[in-house]
């Protein structure tokens with residue numbers, strides 16, 4: 285079995301008539317946290333949509349856990365948290381998760397586990413519609429964790445969270461990867477990049493770099509990843 289959880293080759297996506305992913309190729313290793321970083325609008329969400337198989341692509345291949353993206357057997361092996369959570373506002377957090385656990389045929393015991401993992405135990409009895417933005421995001425992340433998927437595709441999961449919660453979630457991502465899960469996590473916050481094993485830096489639909497944080501710092505001769513990113517942007521223009 286190949287060690288890569290995800291293999292993208294020559295991916296090209298057009299949205300609204302514009303090329304928003306331009307011949308992107310990369311592999312994501314299993315059991316690691318790979319960060320997908322880049323400015324707003326650079327194509328991170330589009331790339332993630334192609335990985336989970338909901339994006340029409342113009343060219344290229346996306347192979348997930350050895351199968352073409354979008355193959356039905358992958359549905360229960362991938363957890364996807366989008367930026368626009370669609371969780372029923374009139375259910376409590378626990379009720380909503382019980383519902384999704386039933387749909388996904390995840391074990392009932394998963395509900396309390398994932399609520400605890402995202403730090404929502406105290407709020408489990410609250411209506412989803414009454415949660416704060418950060419709590420809502422975490423409830424959305426909890427849905428993605430149901431069924432212990434092999435691949436987690438998380439689109440800006442820490443947006444709107446305070447530094448303490450962000451830190452706790454990154455520690456959770458690390459534990460999940462140490463347990464064998466593969467994580468692809470997008471962010472436009474460069475200080476989160478240092479928490480990843482691998483970084484995919486994107487700009488204007490293209491990959492600027494695919495490297496480990498330390499290697500990237502070394503290669504660009506910079507101390508921090510924000511500087512490394514700027515160095516690469518300048519070198520490319």
Ligand SMILES: Nc1ncnc2c1ncn2[C@@H]1O[C@H](COP(=O)(O)OP(=O)(O)OP(=O)(O)O)[C@@H](O)[C@H]1O
Pocket residue numbers: 299300301304322323324325326327328329330331367472
């Ligand atoms: N439904 C759509 N129709 C047409 N163009 C779109 C659509 N959705 C996104 N785009 C365009 O595709 C490009 C990539 O968008 P995408 O959402 O993938 O970027 P992103 O890096 O995830 O941004 P952000 O960090 O703000 O979420 C942008 O230029 C965006 O305007």
